[in-house]
Amino acid sequence: MRYLLSFIALCFFNITIAQEILTMDDVYTKDKLTYKTLNNQLFTGQVQWSNNNAYRNTTNLDIEFYDNGKKIKWETYSLNVDDERELKKEVEFYPELLKRKKITIYIDEGKECTLYDKKGDKIFEELYDANDFLIYRNEYKDEKKHGIHTYFEEGEKYQKEFKNGFIIRAISYKGGEKIKEVLLNYAESIYERKVIKIIEYKNGEIIKQTKCNIPQIDYVFDK
Numbered sequence: 001m002r003y004l005l006s007f008i009a010l011c012f013f014n015i016t017i018a019q020e021i022l023t024m025d026d027v028y029t030k031d032k033l034t035y036k037t038l039n040n041q042l043f044t045g046q047v048q049w050s051n052n053n054a055y056r057n058t059t060n061l062d063i064e065f066y067d068n069g070k071k072i073k074w075e076t077y078s079l080n081v082d083d084e085r086e087l088k089k090e091v092e093f094y095p096e097l098l099k100r101k102k103i104t105i106y107i108d109e110g111k112e113c114t115l116y117d118k119k120g121d122k123i124f125e126e127l128y129d130a131n132d133f134l135i136y137r138n139e140y141k142d143e144k145k146h147g148i149h150t151y152f153e154e155g156e157k158y159q160k161e162f163k164n165g166f167i168i169r170a171i172s173y174k175g176g177e178k179i180k181e182v183l184l185n186y187a188e189s190i191y192e193r194k195v196i197k198i199i200e201y202k203n204g205e206i207i208k209q210t211k212c213n214i215p216q217i218d219y220v221f222d223k
Contacts, residue, residue: 020045
């Protein structure tokens with residue numbers, strides 16, 4: 001699958017960017033823009049270099065893509081004995097800032113994706129299996145978990161909601177239907193955080209609500 005993705009990615013960039021291919025020695029960067037050493041013109045095309053991994057007995061090929069001097073993408077491939085490329089990592093950039101926007105790492109079991117804002121802070125991270133099925137997704141704010149954390153285990157869905165790094169709600173599903181919701185108060189100290197209500201559902205309807213005051217450290221979540 002990644003060989004196919006590699007081919008599609010290269011075809012896309014072949015169409016969108018004039019494919020002048022240079023080495024690191026042929027360009028230089030100044031004030032976040034990349035120029036050709038030969039004529040000091042803003043560079044559009046690819047910069048490629050390779051390195052050998054003696055431990056793994058493989059060769060990595062790195063390709064950076066530029067458009068009018070701005071770096072827009074960086075791809076890393078592993079080359080097999082037949083020089084076939086397997087995509088291992090993609091880094092997309094905010095071109096005007098030369099800061100990473102999205103990092104995708106391809107692993108044997110799937111891929112990991114992380115999105116960043118223009119300040120460089122993480123927005124979310126996702127993990128997919130080999131069939132592109134979402135395993136988990138975490139949302140962040142100011143480098144802390146903030147928002148919905150969704151994950152799947154043994155085919156069932158679980159969600160937790162965070163505020164500034166602290167859990168305030170947990171939801172369990174069965175067969176795609178919500179069966180339980182656990183609410184917590186918001187407090188920075190774990191010793192002050194309590195489970196304050198447990199709501200049970202059946203067929204989309206609330207069947208039981210229980211007010212409680214259970215310390216979070218004593219409560220066992222479903223997952």
